[in-house]
Amino acid sequence: MVAQHTEIARLVEQARAGRPRAVARLITLVENASPLLREVMAALAPHGAGAHVVGLTGAPGVGKSTTTSALVSAYRATGARVGVLAVDPSSPFSGGALLGDRIRMSEHVGDPGVYIRSMATRGHLGGLSRAAPQAIRVLDAAGCDVVLVETVGVGQSEVDIAGLADSSVVLLAPGMGDGVQAAKAGILEIGDLYVVNKADRQGADATVRELNHMLGLGEAREPGDWRPSILRTVASRAEGVPELVAALDRHREWMAEHGVLAGRRRRRAARELESLVVAALRQRLAELPSGGRLESLAEEITAGRLDPYTAADRLLDCLTAAAAPPH
């Protein structure tokens, strides 16, 4: 145990010095939900330097990976150290992230100022709510000035990513029926910045107009409200990407000035905390004495002898009894 303790401390020290192998090993511990995570997080806690966490979401085909890669280059040009987390919550079974998509990132391989990692959130989406903030902690402590969190998924995962990020970038592309898609996914309520990528294609003006309309950008706002920006990029040629970096910097400054940044981070920590508590309680449920307690109640329900709420009460009683200190 002492050896493990020393090992963790050394890993954290090396990660703080920016050693990619140490960063990689720590994120692997995160991904595998290692029993050592508790100690890793305790060792990392004092070392958060406040990286700007930027979420990138958008439907498949809008050019998320290309934009992320171009953003990395643009940030690197300003001297910033960059971490990239590519999260794939749509792959609950295989447990393997889509490395193919990451090929576009290959130009950054070998740059010591860039750390790129694909994460598959195994099992339920809940995995994202634990693993992603922990991986962000690792990259933050490792001295990243910016952490880009790109999600491959659609729908709920976008909302989860928005909950993680300081700044949420929603990507669209012309001619994909974006308007309707945007409304469906609720992304009009999560974006701090909107990017119409592939802006050299036909229909870009219409997409910008439609976005403007749907976001109600023509309408008056409260003085303290952030006015979402709409930018145009052609990420494959890096066009508009330095402007995106500038807009992200402005958003960060605005949040700091208006006390929004601290609030967002507190909410993020609260959510992470809640998910750890719920996970611990789920664990206790699974470990309840008489093992099959959950299963035997489920049997009663399927047989129509018990309703689910009464069954839940019984489980809760067991749980409380199991969790209470002995008297």
Next chain:
Amino acid sequence: MVAQHTEIARLVEQARAGRPRAVARLITLVENASPLLREVMAALAPHGAGAHVVGLTGAPGVGKSTTTSALVSAYRATGARVGVLAVDPSSPFSGGALLGDRIRMSEHVGDPGVYIRSMATRGHLGGLSRAAPQAIRVLDAAGCDVVLVETVGVGQSEVDIAGLADSSVVLLAPGMGDGVQAAKAGILEIGDLYVVNKADRQGADATVRELNHMLGLGEAREPGDWRPSILRTVASRAEGVPELVAALDRHREWMAEHGVLAGRRRRRAARELESLVVAALRQRLAELPSGGRLESLAEEITAGRLDPYTAADRLLDCLTAAAAPPH
């Protein structure tokens, strides 16, 4: 309270008699997470008749609504009573299901043997794991022989639907890059039946071939394993749809013969139960004395003074103390 009790009993009685307004009101209680749900579920518990729950999933554009509507007609032709739940988990904010998509269902309006309902799962996906099984209970008690659960979402929601259903139907269409999409979403591991819809289009043969290959249908299986069927339909002309009904019937029979049906239903009840328990615990977390307990711990975390695991321990201690009976 007595009046409410009588009211619920009367609603359940009317729903069992197949009155659509009573069914509608009960599902509204489910959707709104009414405090009366506990009583509704207790009243419904003895009346489950064992409806065949069929899940339909697939990417946008494969023709899910059209197929569902055609399936309703085909089941009606056999005399079965049919319930349809169209779940939209991709709309966490708006709280409104996409009624536009439901227009295809209009041909069934006025048929007393069909009950159709759109459900938006407000807030987190967890909403689906509570509300959908409860709505299924209502339709089951109302005498539906079949309940079709169609999801508008992609990714995780497909997996959740698969957990709900007795039989999971995965829909694909030619020329949508299905193979890759299928692999991504993990749907190759959840389907009991695969349907290549729009089978009159170019590329249908290739899609069937690719599916066959990816499902490993050429390979030897264990004697007790279900061999997923691959069907072709043109749902807009009802072609292949009676065959789909027949295949679903075969799957149900196979499950009953092999003891698989009872196991699936027990797992479904166990999952529902677990989600009710976790929801109750979340509720207790929110109601902890000193209100801001979660928030103040989150503050400590963001300030780097506390790591998330130690904070989770403290919350758990509070929770256990709050939940333990007084001594």
